[in-house]
Amino acid sequence: MKRSEFRFFDHLRVRWAEIDAQKIVFNAHYLMYFDTAVAGYWRALALPYAESMESLAGDLYVRKATVEYHGSARYDDRLDVGLRCARIGNSSIQFLGGVFRADELLVEGELIYVFADPHTQTSRPVPPALRELLQGYEAGQGMVEVRVGDWAMLGRDASALRTAVFVEEQRIPAEMEWDAADAECVHAVAYNRLGLPLATGRLLQHVPGVAKIGRMAVSQAVRSSGVGREVLDALMKAARARGDHEVLLHAQTSAAPFYARAGFTPRGAEFEEAGIPHVEMTRAL
Template identity: 65%
Template sequence: MQRQNFRCVHRLRVRWAEVDMQKIVFNAHYLMYIDTAMSDYWRALALPYEASMQTLGGEMYVKKATLEYHASAKLDDTLEVGLRCARIGNSSSLFEAGIFSGDKLLVSGELVYVFADPSTQTSTPVPPALRAMLEGFEAGADMVEVRTGDWNALGRDAGRLRTAVFVREQGIAADVEADALDASARHAVLYNRLGQPVATGRLLQQAPGVGRIGRMAVDRSVRGAQWGRVLLNTLIDAARVRGDQQVQLHAQCSAQGFYQRAGFAVAGEPYQEAGIAHVLMARDF
């Protein structure tokens, strides 16, 4: 078992609460590390877990978990937890896990999940859609479809995401979040393999040769899996194809680092918009 065998890897740092008197990780915490990595696995599939399981008509239940200890992790170690779906049966799925410090394998594990009806907790066959997603992910397939278009085509799904993020999560007034610019904007929506929208944004024409990206929203349950970057790249590419020489955005200050990593630079002083600190950022082509 090697680190490079895993497409999904969760990185963490060992905390004080997880070690014993010898500052070695208490053995039960390794299962917690693997369970945390499983959340990243669903994010890597672009699956909001609760909503996706409702769509699939079941739940994933752990039937069996085994660990084999090869070496110990210590306080402040940075660990990488790899997770992969190794086999899918009729109603069960076998996941293999590896916990690494650098290239050194510390713990290996296997978890058997059973897909079951949550009302009776009796096993049912793994849905074909879930089987295809698990097999596709492990084979290196893309997990999202990117669609671009106008508000008539994408507004329903884009609006649902924006309401969830900006109105319900951030407390922005609904009449401030929605504006007349949606009608002239080019919109992008990312859909997972269940057809669920998981991210959205829009591109405006700020001025001749200058695009403006805005209303970037990612479903909170799949954040941290690079779907925001996929969405941003889609809008940047659309601006470039249109012939823009620059693209701007009004970033929430809490997301400034995200945009800087995508090549944007601060182009103004921070200001308040809808009660949230923003800053103008720009990227030249």
């Protein structure tokens, strides 16, 4: 088993609580490492797990888990946990995993899940949509489609995402979230391959030649998966296409590193909007 066999990796650092009296990672923790990697794998597939399984009318149950040990991890080691879907049967899915310290394989594992009725836990055939999605990811395909359009086209899904993130999660008053600009803006919504909306943002004209991006909202289950960046890139592409030479945005300070990675730089002092610290950031197009 080699690193090159994996498209997906979850990264971790061994904690003090995970080592045993022999000063190495306690053997059972490797199953936790693999299980944590599975959660990250679903994010990489742009699949909020609960909502996706509900839309597929089933759920996944572990049928078999095996671990083979080749070496030991120690406190403070930085580990990369690779995971890939190796085989899809009629109702079962086989995942293979490897725990690497740099290029050294320490532990390999096999997880076999069965797709089943969540009420009776009786097996069902793996849905074609899930089969194609898993095969597509392992083949290097993209997992998200970003649609760009007006409020009439995308407003229902954009509204649901913004309500969940801004009104319900961040507790911004609903009357502050909605304004007349929505009817005039260019909107973007990212969808996964099951058709579920995951992220949104909007683009308006600040002054001639300068675009303003706002209302960027990403479903909590898929944050840090790259979905938000795809929406941001789609909005910048739309701004560039209409001839804008600069784009600005008001970033929540907690999200400033995300925008910095996309080439934005801060301008001016920190300020508050809706009771949340923000900073203005700009980027040339």
